Amino acid sequence: MMTQTQTQQTHISGLDRLTVPQSPSGFLTLAVCAVLLGLQQAGLMDFPYLVSAVFLYGGSCQALTGLNEWRRDNKFGAVSLTSCGLMWLSLLPVLILPQAGLGKVPEISASAPYLLMWGMFCLILGYGSFSSHKLTGIIFMGISLLMVLTAANLAWPHPQLSQVTCAVGLVCGALSVFRGLTLIRKYVRENSAHHYQAEH
Numbered sequence: 001m002m003t004q005t006q007t008q009q010t011h012i013s014g015l016d017r018l019t020v021p022q023s024p025s026g027f028l029t030l031a032v033c034a035v036l037l038g039l040q041q042a043g044l045m046d047f048p049y050l051v052s053a054v055f056l057y058g059g060s061c062q063a064l065t066g067l068n069e070w071r072r073d074n075k076f077g078a079v080s081l082t083s084c085g086l087m088w089l090s091l092l093p094v095l096i097l098p099q100a101g102l103g104k105v106p107e108i109s110a111s112a113p114y115l116l117m118w119g120m121f122c123l124i125l126g127y128g129s130f131s132s133h134k135l136t137g138i139i140f141m142g143i144s145l146l147m148v149l150t151a152a153n154l155a156w157p158h159p160q161l162s163q164v165t166c167a168v169g170l171v172c173g174a175l176s177v178f179r180g181l182t183l184i185r186k187y188v189r190e191n192s193a194h195h196y197q198a199e200h
Contacts, residue, residue, distance in 0.1 A: 022074060024183040026065040026081045027139070029058035031176035033088045034146060038169015040095070041153055042162045048100035052092055059088035080125045080140065087118050095150075112151040119147035135179055142172035 036054050039045035066082030094114065098105040106114075122144035130137025149165040 022077060022183060023065045023069060024180040026062050027176045027180035029061045030084060031173040033058040034143060034169045035173035038166040041150055042166035048096050052096045055088045055092055059085045108155055112155045115147045115151035119144045122147060139172060139175050139179060142168060146172055
């Protein structure tokens with residue numbers, strides 16, 4: 001029979017598995033989308049079709065990765081990655097496609113609150129994951145700040161605000177890349193150890 005300490009450790013590890021996304025592709029595509037949004041807001045990426053293609057790929061990849069997390073019984077990872085993927089896809093008609101002449105530019109009174117709501121949602125994701133994995137929590141909080149700054153930049157356009165938004169996007173992208181590469185390294189080590197044990 002399992003002791004009380006072993007039962008508690010199993011319960012804690014189960015919580016960690018449920019609350020922390022474990023997909024490298026999810027974090028890597030999150031990084032690309034965050035960086036491009038920051039560059040787009042600063043006027044350094046004036047290619048709406050290119051940004052649209054990246055958002056379409058990154059958002060779809062994150063949404064599908066979230067579904068895979070659900071199959072692995074990682075409910076929080078499924079909710080967070082699927083929601084973020086759909087968020088990037090929803091930003092296409094709000095921010096990107098109107099620049100390419102596809103569709104009408106939404107009113108600021110509609111687009112800014114929409115971005116703020118996504119910012120609040122990402123803040124909740126960051127708060128929920130911070131206790132299990134601090135870097136993951138910081139990434140989601142950074143995405144929340146990115147959404148808030150994007151909304152502010154739409155309502156009160158200013159060069160310095162655009163630069164701050166770009167900087168936040170770059171930082172979020174760098175942290176997401178680091179998290180994704182860390183997960184890749186972890187899986188490579190686990191597979192190497194598994195093959196070594198199988199051979200011996």
